Amino acid sequence: HLSEDQGWRIEIKKYPRLTEIGSKRSETVIGRNSGRYDGKPYGGFYTQEQAREIVAYAAERYITVIPEIDLPGHMQAALAAYPELGCTGGPYEVWRMWGISDNVLCAGNDKTIRFIKDVLAEIIDIFPSEYIHIGGDEAVKHDWYKCPDCQKKMKELGLRNEEELQAYFTEQVVEYLKSLNKTTICWNESANSGKLESSVILQFWSDGKDNENVIREVKNGRKIIVSKFNPYYLDYPYPMHSLKAAYEFEPVFHGIEGYEQNVLGVESTLWTEWIDNTDLLAFRVFPRLTAVSESAWCDKSKKDYLAFENSLKNV
Numbered sequence: 001h002l003s004e005d006q007g008w009r010i011e012i013k014k015y016p017r018l019t020e021i022g023s024k025r026s027e028t029v030i031g032r033n034s035g036r037y038d039g040k041p042y043g044g045f046y047t048q049e050q051a052r053e054i055v056a057y058a059a060e061r062y063i064t065v066i067p068e069i070d071l072p073g074h075m076q077a078a079l080a081a082y083p084e085l086g087c088t089g090g091p092y093e094v095w096r097m098w099g100i101s102d103n104v105l106c107a108g109n110d111k112t113i114r115f116i117k118d119v120l121a122e123i124i125d126i127f128p129s130e131y132i133h134i135g136g137d138e139a140v141k142h143d144w145y146k147c148p149d150c151q152k153k154m155k156e157l158g159l160r161n162e163e164e165l166q167a168y169f170t171e172q173v174v175e176y177l178k179s180l181n182k183t184t185i186c187w188n189e190s191a192n193s194g195k196l197e198s199s200v201i202l203q204f205w206s207d208g209k210d211n212e213n214v215i216r217e218v219k220n221g222r223k224i225i226v227s228k229f230n231p232y233y234l235d236y237p238y239p240m241h242s243l244k245a246a247y248e249f250e251p252v253f254h255g256i257e258g259y260e261q262n263v264l265g266v267e268s269t270l271w272t273e274w275i276d277n278t279d280l281l282a283f284r285v286f287p288r289l290t291a292v293s294e295s296a297w298c299d300k301s302k303k304d305y306l307a308f309e310n311s312l313k314n315v
């Protein structure tokens with residue numbers, strides 16, 4: 001996850017301002033958006049050389065690093081660097097708050113697609129993965145409703161709503177990646193229009209209002225990765241996402257029984273905005289990740305939580 005509202009984290013040679021400006025924020029909000037700020041500048045990014053080193057280290061251990069550039073939302077840091085890519089033209093700042101920024105890429109501007117293709121060309125050169133993740137979660141549409149360019153594009157293409165505009169925007173990127181023999185992964189909201197390009201693998205995280213859409217997609221043959229927020233988000237504390245819940249949750253969840261062949265696997269996420277040291281990181285990850293792993297490879301009928309808990313005593 002190399003791009004966010006709060007920081008851009010990978011060197012892109014064609015767009016140096018992404019890291020010169022986009023990788024730094026002036027300060028960070030205290031707690032969960034209290035309105036008070038810590039006054040401390042924060043920043044950092046991987047050079048392409050450092051990223052290649054990580055890819056090689058992982059490859060030696062049979063691990064593939066899949067990069068994500070999140071679009072069209074979660075792009076405020078990039079917009080701070082290149083405001084002409086947004087609907088309003090800015091100015092934007094690298095976000096000092098947490099959550100979901102309203103500022104997204106303009107989907108009616110051909111410059112935006114050019115920018116994304118250029119960025120992905122460099123990303124693909126660094127990360128040889130067959131899969132490329134292009135985000136697509138939490139793409140707030142406020143600006144698109146008001147933007148003359150976005151509205152003009154929708155008219156031109158006969159799109160019925162802004163969700164379809166996201167599907168169109170995504171498809172441009174998916175087709176580009178296909179031309180380079182890459183398969184695209186998107187977060188599940190990308191399928192809300194019902195028009196998502198068929199080869200895209202959907203990563204299911206946002207349990208609740210989007211479930212119906214995900215179930216419809218799976219039943220229509222869509223391949224998915226299961227990362228359901230509760231319990232697979234490991235940045236959340238154990239009292240919220242318990243070890244037992246992580247173990248007992250069935251990746252072939254209620255509503256998609258019989259469509260196991262469309263579930264490619266599971267993935268746990270760990271977001272670090274609330275985790276500033278490796279001890280806490282390790283505590284959040286282990287042993288929950290072992291529970292998620294066992295869920296991924298163990299037949300439902302063979303799951304036994306007490307046996308699993310006992311086995312941890314030997315770790």
Ligand code: ACM
Pocket residue numbers: 137138187205
């Ligand atoms: C996500 O957690 N917004 C994918």
Ligand code: ZN
Pocket residue numbers: 086087105106107108109143144147148149150151
């Ligand atoms: Zn726009």
